[in-house]
Every structure is written in C-alpha cells, then in structure tokens.
Amino acid sequence: MLKQKEKIELKGMTLQQMKDYFSSIGEKPFRGEQVFNWLFNHLEFEYDNMLNLPKELRERLKTSTSLISLDLFDYQDSPSTKTKKYLFRTYDDKVIESVVIPEKERNTLCISTQVGCPLDCKFCATGLMGYKRNLSAGEIVDQYLLAAKEYGKKFITNIVYMGMGEPLLNFKNTLDSIKIFTNELNTGLSRNRITISTAGIPPKIKELADNDIRIKLALSLHSCFDDIRNKIMPINIKYPLKENFDALRYYAKKTKTRITFEYTMLKEINDRSEDIKALTHLCKQIPSKLNLIPFNSIKHMDPDGFSGQLEPTAANLIEEFANQLRDNGITVFVRNTQGDDIAAACGQLAIKAS
Numbered sequence: 087m088l089k090q091k092e093k094i095e096l097k098g099m100t101l102q103q104m105k106d107y108f109s110s111i112g113e114k115p116f117r118g119e120q121v122f123n124w125l126f127n128h129l130e131f132e133y134d135n136m137l138n139l140p141k142e143l144r145e146r147l148k149t150s151t152s153l154i155s156l157d158l159f160d161y162q163d164s165p166s167t168k169t170k171k172y173l174f175r176t177y178d179d180k181v182i183e184s185v186v187i188p189e190k191e192r193n194t195l196c197i198s199t200q201v202g203c204p205l206d207c208k209f210c211a212t213g214l215m216g217y218k219r220n221l222s223a224g225e226i227v228d229q230y231l232l233a234a235k236e237y238g239k240k241f242i243t244n245i246v247y248m249g250m251g252e253p254l255l256n257f258k259n260t261l262d263s264i265k266i267f268t269n270e271l272n273t274g275l276s277r278n279r280i281t282i283s284t285a286g287i288p289p290k291i292k293e294l295a296d297n298d299i300r301i302k303l304a305l306s307l308h309s310c311f312d313d314i315r316n317k318i319m320p321i322n323i324k325y326p327l328k329e330n331f332d333a334l335r336y337y338a339k340k341t342k343t344r345i346t347f348e349y350t351m352l353k354e355i356n357d358r359s360e361d362i363k364a365l366t367h368l369c370k371q372i373p374s375k376l377n378l379i380p381f382n383s384i385k386h387m388d389p390d391g392f393s394g395q396l397e398p399t400a401a402n403l404i405e406e407f408a409n410q411l412r413d414n415g416i417t418v419f420v421r422n423t424q425g426d427d428i429a430a431a432c433g434q435l436a437i438k439a440s
C-alpha cells in the first residue's frame with residue numbers, strides 16, 4: 087500500500103521547481119534536469135536505474151523523496167471499444183479514475199483533478215458523489231505517467247482535463263501539471279493537444295489566459311439560457327453565462343485559440359429550435375466549435391430530483407440538430423459515446439468506494 091506523503095513528491099514538480107529543489111539540497115541544478123528527463127522521457131520511476139546520478143545521491147533521494155504518487159490497482163476494458171478505465175488509489179486511500187480513449191488518429195487520456203467534485207452538475211455521476219479533496223500536481227501527472235508506462239511514451243497523443251473534478255478549482259496544481267506536460271524537455275506532448283474542460287469559473291479562465299499557457303479550453307455549456315443552465319449546473323447561479331462568455335472571449339483573444347463548447351443533448355431541455363438559434367448566435371460571437379454529446383444514463387441518479395428528469399435526445403434528432411447548426415455556418419461535431427459500457431464516458435466517472 088502506498089504511503090509516501092511524508093516524503094517530497096518529485097513527480098509533481100515543474101522543471102524549475104525540480105532544479106530549485108536540487109539547489110536547496112546542495113546539488114547542481116542540472117540534477118533536476120536529469121531526473122525530469124528520466125521521469126518524463128524514459129518513464130523510469132526507480133532511482134536505482136537512474137545511472138547518471140551518483141550512487142550516494144540516489145540513496146539520499148530514496149530517503150527524502152518519493153517517485154510514487156498513485157497506485158494503479160485495477161482497470162476495466164470496454165468490450166465494445168478499446169476504451170480503458172484506470173483505477174488509482176491515493177496515499178490516503180481515496181480512489182480516482184482516468185480513461186484512455188483510443189481513436190483513429192489520436193489516443194486521448196482523460197484525467198482527474200479532484201477526488202469527487204463540489205459542483206453537482208445534474209447530468210454527472212462525479213457531482214453526485216460530492217467533493218473529497220484536490221489532487222496534488224504529482225497525482226495529476228502520475229495518471230499520465232502510469233498510463234504512458236503501460237502503453238509506451240508515444241501512444242498517448244492528447245490529454246483532456248475532463249475526468250473527476252473541476253480543474254480550475256484546483257488551479258495551482260492543475261497549472262503546475264500543465265507546465266510539466268508542456269515543458270520543452272518533455273518530448274511528445276504539445277500544448278495544442280491538451281484541453282482543459284471547465285464548468286465555467288470566469289476569474290480563473292482569465293487567470294489561465296494571463297499565464298501564457300495557450301492550451302485549448304472547453305466550456306461545459308449545455309444551455310445558452312441562464313434559467314435552464316442554473317438547473318443543470320448550479321455553478322451558473324454564481325457565474326452566469328455572460329460572465330463566462332466575456333472570460334472566454336478574453337481567453338480566445340489572448341491565446342489565439344478556439345473555444346470548444348461541450349453540449350450534452352437533453353430531450354426537450356436543450357434540443358429545441360430556440361436552442362439552435364441561441365447556439366448559432368453564440369458561436370458567431372466567439373471563435374469556437376461545438377461538440378454535441380449524447381447523454382449517458384447514470385444508474386444512481388436521484389430519481390426525485392432534477393437529474394431524475396433528464397433523458398437523452400434520440401440519435402436521429404441529434405444529427406438533425408447538428409445539421410441545422412451546420413446549415414447556419416457553425417462547426418459542429420457529434421461525439422461518440424466511447425466507454426459507455428464500463429461507465430467511463432462523459433459524466434459517468436464516479437467511485438462509490440472513495
């Protein structure tokens with residue numbers, strides 16, 4: 087069982103933090119570069135195999151630092167797709183999930199940033215389990231490292247922060263993990279293949295833009311009307327659509343990227359003709375594209391609450407909805423529901439054991 091929190095977690099350090107750490111223990115900063123290279127390019131997590139470090143330093147590192155942030159204890163394969171869900175245990179016995187989604191031209195890893203989530207979106211199983219704690223930068227990064235170790239460094243081409251939790255509510259650790267993934271010494275991942283998905287925290291969207299990170303940003307939109315979105319995503323009461331759209335415009339301008347709007351299709355709630363009109367207006371105001379997502383059933387939803395009323399829009403109606411938007415000049419994609427059979431699709435990540 088992993089219990090390493092009393093030791094310093096090296097996997098969560100940016101390159102600069104790692105160099106500073108080695109300076110602080112009286113070593114040359116380039117030792118930080120060497121360890122960073124072992125971790126992220128060679129996927130080597132044993133000091134004994136880091137042969138360009140002096141033996142005495144390796145022994146010192148073993149006693150004061152840890153290269154184990156998560157314990158990969160189980161996984162589930164989808165029989166119908168090649169989607170694979172990973173289950174990780176943390177040092178304090180919490181359980182989190184990541185999902186690898188292989189596709190024709192890319193392989194995406196969907197990672198978590200919190201144990202549970204405080205935002206309670208009504209279509210989402212993670213929201214129903216409540217919030218336990220933020221993940222450390224090392225725990226965020228280790229989801230990638232352990233999956234990459236299994237598949238090989240080149241296999242995972244894309245990372246989406248779309249697993250358990252709201253990444254912008256764990257801002258510093260999320261930002262550190264992005265700095266690690268996009269560091270030029272970490273070959274193989276590029277910033278335009280990393281996407282953060284947020285429920286909409288405008289001050290943090292602006293802060294992210296000001297950090298010169300320039301990764302892609304997705305907003306879980308699901309309705310262009312505040313009264314409906316308030317019911318689907320209670321965070322909208324605190325941060326209504328206008329504030330989010332202003333922040334997204336700022337992000338798009340500052341980073342020169344297009345925003346992705348994620349839109350889960352809910353029967354008679356957001357699939358009406360007025361929704362097409364509002365989406366068309368929105369997508370013409372902000373450089374963007376729109377992903378339509380079929381709604382996945384969540385077995386343990388509250389049958390008496392609003393979530394119990396949610397039903398999926400039929401597949402043929404989703405296509406019709408998409409075509410009408412395309413006719414209006416909007417870039418629209420209809421997403422496959424990969425991993426539905428192992429509860430690894432959007433909104434289905436939740437672990438009762440946590």
Ligand code: SF4
Nearest residue numbers: 203206207210213251
């Ligand atoms: S959709 Fe995302 S932000 Fe909303 S409850 Fe689920 S994990 Fe949290």
